[in-house]
Amino acid sequence: MKENKKIPPATVKRLPLYLQCLDQVSDDDIGISSSKLAELAKVNDAQVRRDLSYLGTLGTRGVGYDISTLRNQLQLELGLVEGWSAVIVGIGNLGSALAHYGGFREKGFGIVGLFDDDPKKINSQVAGLVIKPLTDLEKYCEKFNVAIGIIATPGEYAQGVADQLIGCGVRSILNFAPVLLKNVPDVQIRSVDLSQELQILSYYLDRPVLKAVD
Incomplete structure (x- = not known):
């Protein structure tokens, strides 16, 4: 560290x-x-x-x-020299797109596991990885020393998934679900709400003289 x-x-x-x-x-x-x-x-x-x-x-x-x-x-x-293992939970349209995104590996982040609780998706392949049930999450986190959990589930499941990831020892979470997750000591949580970003852009559409700020 x-x-x-x-x-x-x-x-x-x-x-x-x-x-x-x-x-x-x-x-x-x-x-x-x-x-x-x-x-x-x-x-x-x-x-x-x-x-x-x-x-x-x-x-x-x-x-x-x-x-x-x-x-x-x-x-x-930025910790990009040693590389980090990550998992994606929630393999719908967004989760699948994230799994296919090559930019993660280029920057030193290897996606080592995909997880979902939909029986129809389990054991199917996305981006060369087999989707596993959430019951296998702890085993994967331990085996691959997973550092980052990426949540792409519907909002109502996100907090439960976050709790499970934290319970598996994951200390960094990137959340794409449209909810705010509870803050936990010693756990870094970053949230990206795409619909919220669109709403901010919408505000500026009728105000061309204004400039959005970060």
């Missing part, structure tokens, strides 16, 4: 963005300035310098940041 540097949550949210921006830089470039990175990330350069200062002394005044070093440090800080 890495030392807790007490990086502000807002900064943690921007670190993956900076990593994504580095992928947009030409392979011929060796370094990148804070102003260029700020332009790509749509933030100001003072914010970039402040955020990256939490990673240590990486930049050189008047020169900028070595891209390779910065990428490695961002990956290290």
Whole structure:
């Protein structure tokens, strides 16, 4: 476990963005300035310098940041070097789409198990993985040292699934169900409610002069 540097949550949210921006830089470039990175990330350069200062002394005044070093440090800080095992619970349309998404593995997250309680889905295959019953969840979590649980169930089942994942030792949960899960000490929960995001966009449709903020 890495030392807790007490990086502000807002900064943690921007670190993956900076990593994504580095992928947009030409392979011929060796370094990148804070102003260029700020332009790509749509933030100001003072914010970039402040955020990256939490990673240590990486930049050189008047020169900028070595891209390779910065990428490695961002990956290290985000825990992307060692890779993490994840499971998806709820293999409906959304769960199936998530299982097929190749970007998880590219970023170091391996989907090692799919779970559902629908007898019609159990033992069928999605994205090369056999859907297992929830009764097998604990066994999989122990066998593959699962770190992340992804919930894609209907809302009424999400809390029960979260409780089961936590009971299996999972300490990070990505929740796509349209409900808020209970906060649990030492468990990180991130929720993505797609319908809620659409409602926010809907608010701005008739207000073109306004700009949505994160």
